[in-house]
Amino acid sequence: MKDLFEIAGGSVIGRHHRQSGRNNQDAFCILPGNDSIIAVVTDGCGSSPGSEVGAKLGAQLIANSLKRNLSLNISSTRYWDTVRLDVLRELYWLTRPNPSGANRFIEDYGLFTAIAAVIHEDRLVIAAIGDGLIVCNDNYIALGPFSDNQPPYIAYGLFQPMDQRFMWQMKVQEKTAAISHLLIATDGIGDYVAAANKIVPGQDREVGPLLNFWTEDRYFKNPDSVRRQLTLVNRDVSRPLWQESRMEVQNGHLTDDTTLVVIRKVGPERRGIT
Secondary structure, eight states: OTTTEEEEEEEEOOHHHHHTTOOOOEEEEEEEOSSEEEEEEEEEOTTSTTHHHHHHHHHHHHHHHHHHTTTSOTTSHHHHHHHHHHHHHHHHHHHTTSGGGHHHHHHHHOOEEEEEEEEETTEEEEEEESOEEEEETTEEEEEOOOGGGOOOOGGGGGTSTTOGGGSOEEEEEEEGGGOSEEEEEOTTHHHHHHTTTSBOTTSSSBOOOTTHHHHOTHHHHSTTHHHHHHHHHHOOEEEEEGGGTEEEEEOOSOOSOEEEEEEEEOOTTTTTOO
């Protein structure tokens, strides 16, 4: 499968988190293989003091469970609920040393949204719990926003196990052969989309449209290119304007942590097919 598709991903801390001394509370995980490609992006709850822990752990737990359960039909609710229960089981065991403080532990460290993409055999499925953005070919699917800025978090399933809000919602089901490109991103990507016609701080070029991530080869030739682009777009730059005797400050354009994974089909020329 990894011979048929190219994959890239990256993440950057949002300007608001950087200014307040917080960590990047987004994470992602990519598991390319011969028979499957799995990608996950997660976004920790912004009001929790340590949700970057849950986001990073969650991205790994989800991806590993998606991989481990590929013997199931990836288009079935059984597959996705098995993954959900795997993650909840791991989170539950983290609370065992202090059962009386389980709720507080989850509130502080375990709240994160997730979007996951699985390509296996002849199917692509993308599912989500929470907000963000999905692009499949030229179909854009915005998830959220949710009322009171409170998206559903998978960890709430520990306390309300039958609540549909905290279960995977399948958003895309497509044949592998029909896939040209796809992108999954946390909700911070909205700032990137809005900044398309703005100037990259400290440079003389525009940020550019989101589609550049799957149309430009540089993002797949260098695995750090996505992170570098996000970082350049979000850095603060100060430079002197000597004739005006003042400093010009150009602020980064991404207020929230921003994370994306992009996948595109390898063209015939790159597969050595003539």
